[in-house]
Amino acid sequence: MRNFRQMIKEQTPLYIFVAVLFLVGVVFGALIVSALTMDQQQELGDYLGNFFATVDQQGLPAAPESYWSIAALNLKWIGLIWILGLSVIGLPGILILDFLKGVLIGFTVGCLVSQYSWHGLLFALVSVAPHNLILIPVLLVCSAAAIAFSLLMIRSRVLGQRRTTVTRPFAMYTLLSFLMALLILGVSCFETWVTPSMMRWVTPMLVVIGS
Numbered sequence: 001m002r003n004f005r006q007m008i009k010e011q012t013p014l015y016i017f018v019a020v021l022f023l024v025g026v027v028f029g030a031l032i033v034s035a036l037t038m039d040q041q042q043e044l045g046d047y048l049g050n051f052f053a054t055v056d057q058q059g060l061p062a063a064p065e066s067y068w069s070i071a072a073l074n075l076k077w078i079g080l081i082w083i084l085g086l087s088v089i090g091l092p093g094i095l096i097l098d099f100l101k102g103v104l105i106g107f108t109v110g111c112l113v114s115q116y117s118w119h120g121l122l123f124a125l126v127s128v129a130p131h132n133l134i135l136i137p138v139l140l141v142c143s144a145a146a147i148a149f150s151l152l153m154i155r156s157r158v159l160g161q162r163r164t165t166v167t168r169p170f171a172m173y174t175l176l177s178f179l180m181a182l183l184i185l186g187v188s189c190f191e192t193w194v195t196p197s198m199m200r201w202v203t204p205m206l207v208v209i210g211s
Contacts, residue, residue: 007145007172014144018098022140025102032103033110045115052206060196071188074135075181077101078142082177085146088154094146101139105132119205126198131191138180138187149173 008015036044060066081097084090108128112120149169156166 007148007176011144011148014147015140018095018140018143018147021095021098022102022136025099026106026109027102028099029103029106029108030110032107033114041114044111048111048115049207052203055199056203056207060199063192063196066196067188067192070191071185074184074188077139078177078181078184081139081142081146082174085149085173086153088150091147091150091154094143094150098140098143101136105136116206119202123199123202123206126202127195130198131187131195134183134187134190138183142177142180145173145176 077097081094084093084097105128109121109124112124114120116123149166152166152169
C-alpha cells in the first residue's frame, strides 16, 4: 500500500497532464458540434429523435446482454492503455486515447445541449455523467501509470540506463491496471442497471420536444 501511495505521489504531474489533455478534448468535442452544417445538425437531430422515441416505446436491451458489451468496451480501453504503456512507441497512443475520450464526451454532451437545450443537459447528467465520474478518473490513472512505465522503458532500453530495473515497476503497473479493471466491472454494473432507469425517466420529455 505504501508503494502505491508513493507511486501515485510521484505520478501527480502526469495525472494533471492527462486530466488537462482530457479536458481539452472535451472542449474540442463541444466545439465540433458548433462547426456542423445545418444539414448535419438536422440529420443529428433526426437520429436523436428516433433514438429517444425507440427508448421511450421499447426500452433498452436486456441488462445481462448489455452488461457484457458495456464491460467489454470499457475493459478494451484499459487493456489498450496497458499494452501501449509496455512499448516506447505506444506513448503517443495513450495521449491520443485520452484526448479522444474527451472529444467523445464533449461531442455527446454538446449534441444533446444544442438539440434539446437544458433538457439535453439533464439527459446528459443522468446518462453520461454518473458512470463517467468514476470511469474517467480510472482511465486517467491508468494512463498516467502507463506513461510513467513507458518513460521508464525509454530510460532503461533506449537511453541505456542499465541500473534502471523494470521488474518491480512492471508488477505494480500491471497490478494497478488489474485493480482498475475490477473497478471498471463495478462501474459497468451501474451503467447497465441504473443508468437505463434514469434515462427512461428523462426520455419522455425529450420525445415531446422532438415531436
